[in-house]
Amino acid sequence: MCDLPYHASATMPQDLLANLEALLAKGGDGAALRLALASRYLDAGDATSAVRHAQAAVQLDPEYSAAWKALGRALTAAGRGAEALEVYERGTAVAERRGDQQAAKEMRVFGARLKRAAAKDDSPNQG
Numbered sequence: 001m002c003d004l005p006y007h008a009s010a011t012m013p014q015d016l017l018a019n020l021e022a023l024l025a026k027g028g029d030g031a032a033l034r035l036a037l038a039s040r041y042l043d044a045g046d047a048t049s050a051v052r053h054a055q056a057a058v059q060l061d062p063e064y065s066a067a068w069k070a071l072g073r074a075l076t077a078a079g080r081g082a083e084a085l086e087v088y089e090r091g092t093a094v095a096e097r098r099g100d101q102q103a104a105k106e107m108r109v110f111g112a113r114l115k116r117a118a119a120k121d122d123s124p125n126q127g
Contacts, residue, residue, distance in 0.1 A: 016040060031061035038070045042077060050074035065095035065103040072110055085114045 017040050023033055034057035041050040051074040057067035068091025075084035088111035095104035 014044075017044065029056075029060070031057045031064045031067055034060060035064070035067050035070055038067075038074055042070070042074055047074055047078035051078050051080075063094055063098060065091055065098060065100045065107075068094055069103055069107055069110075072107060076110070076114065081114050081118060085111055085118075088114070 017037070020033065020037050020040060024037065034053045038050045038052075038054035038057060041047075041053060051071070054067060054071035054074045057064060058071055061067060068087060072084045072087040072091060075081070075087060088107040092104045092107045092111070095101070095107065
């Protein structure tokens with residue numbers, strides 16, 4: 001039997017966000033912490049905060065391909081598709097340079113989706 005007081009609850013994501021923000025406030029800034037914050041804010045539906053933290057992650061470690069992917073996802077969620085496309089292209093280059101082929105592939109796919117969506121939005125309405 002486990003003595004840990006773990007149990008799932010609806011407040012757990014907010015508690016986790018609060019704990020991550022507390023770590024940041026204590027001066028524990030780093031790309032991994034910022035990536036965790038960006039991911040949690042994105043999951044919570046706060047794209048603006050997700051963008052802010054993902055941008056910080058990329059600034060702290062420009063070679064962190066997961067941070068580039070998170071920034072692209074956050075920008076997309078924030079309705080900033082053109083910026084997201086640029087981020088995915090830059091992130092793909094970083095991932096390829098680092099040998100992170102899975103991240104590069106994912107960012108190429110996400111970028112292609114954005115390009116298709118933009119082309120669809122730009123096409124004249126037939127009807």
